[in-house]
Amino acid sequence: MIAQGEYILLKAEGGREYFTSVRDEKLHTDLGIVDLKNIEGLEWGAIVYSHLGKEFKVLKPRTPDFFKHIKRTGAPMMPKDIGTIISYTGVCPDDTILDAGTGSGVLAIYLGTIAKKVITYEANEHFVNVARKNVDKAGLKNIEVRHGNIVEEIKSLEGPFDVVTLDMQEAAKVVHDAKRVLMNGGFLATYSPFFEQTSEIRAAVEREGFNDIITVLINEHELEFGERGTRPSTRVGHTGFLTFARK
Numbered sequence: 005m006i007a008q009g010e011y012i013l014l015k016a017e018g019g020r021e022y023f024t025s026v027r028d029e030k031l032h033t034d035l036g037i038v039d040l041k042n043i044e045g046l047e048w049g050a051i052v053y054s055h056l057g058k059e060f061k062v063l064k065p066r067t068p069d070f071f072k073h074i075k076r077t078g079a080p081m082m083p084k085d086i087g088t089i090i091s092y093t094g095v096c097p098d099d100t101i102l103d104a105g106t107g108s109g110v111l112a113i114y115l116g117t118i119a120k121k122v123i124t125y126e127a128n129e130h131f132v133n134v135a136r137k138n139v140d141k142a143g144l145k146n147i148e149v150r151h152g153n154i155v156e157e158i159k160s161l162e163g164p165f166d167v168v169t170l171d172m173q174e175a176a177k178v179v180h181d182a183k184r185v186l187m188n189g190g191f192l193a194t195y196s197p198f199f200e201q202t203s204e205i206r207a208a209v210e211r212e213g214f215n216d217i218i219t220v221l222i223n224e225h226e227l228e229f230g231e232r233g234t235r236p237s238t239r240v241g242h243t244g245f246l247t248f249a250r251k
């Protein structure tokens with residue numbers, strides 16, 4: 005049963021969707037007004053109607069819904085890259101993970117749904133506040149968003165961490181201490197949109213004597229189903245390069 009205060013996803017005609025919560029308020033949409041308090045006590049999947057008689061299906065949000073609907077402060081990591089990090093590093097429920105920069109907290113939230121604990125650092129105070137709200141919305145209590153420059157902060161961390169994830173410009177400067185705080189057999193995963201940063205990261209992980217170093221570019225190509233035929237989308241999007249290195 006859906007409780008007061010719970011986050012919900014309302015799906016309506018034409019692919020419209022609304023990410024909101026059950027509270028004593030009315031949601032104004034272009035398909036009419038939905039009384040959110042009437043959703044309390046319903047089952048997931050229930051249909052509610054706006055004052056215009058339009059249907060809304062009430063779904064329980066999952067992590068990809070947070071990716072689409074939470075407040076963004078910058079470019080969040082894309083699901084294809086997040087999935088690759090999780091699979092290449094083998095993130096599991098016993099893991100304690102160190103992450104930086106937090107950004108909107110998208111990667112940290114995905115990691116937090118699997119791992120025991122995620123400690124994530126963000127240098128920008130405003131971004132920290134947004135990320136904390138996003139983590140709260142996701143209902144995760146195992147993610148600690150810390151305000152600080154990871155290049156400096158990591159020097160006073162002991163670890164051990166099972167996985168360290170870095171998605172920030174100066175990642176190469178963190179590699180030395182990332183190795184120190186990683187447990188033997190643990191993974192460092194870095195994400196960078198540029199060749200130049202990736203080369204710096206590669207040089208740093210090689211210098212530090214990491215094992216099993218690999219850099220990959222993950223291509224995701226959506227299929228378009230049109231009237232003239234079916235083909236891969238002609239839109240080409242670049243995200244970033246992922247480097248994995250094992251202690």
Ligand SMILES: C[S@@+](CC[C@H](N)C(=O)[O-])C[C@H]1O[C@@H](n2cnc3c(N)ncnc32)[C@H](O)[C@@H]1O
Nearest residue numbers: 080081105107108109110111126127153154172
């Ligand atoms: C591309 S965003 C990270 C996106 C994030 N992984 C996500 O999925 O939402 C990079 C973030 O790193 C932060 N940042 C840059 N340098 C940093 C540093 N030295 N320490 C901590 N955070 C840093 C930036 O403020 C920015 O928010």
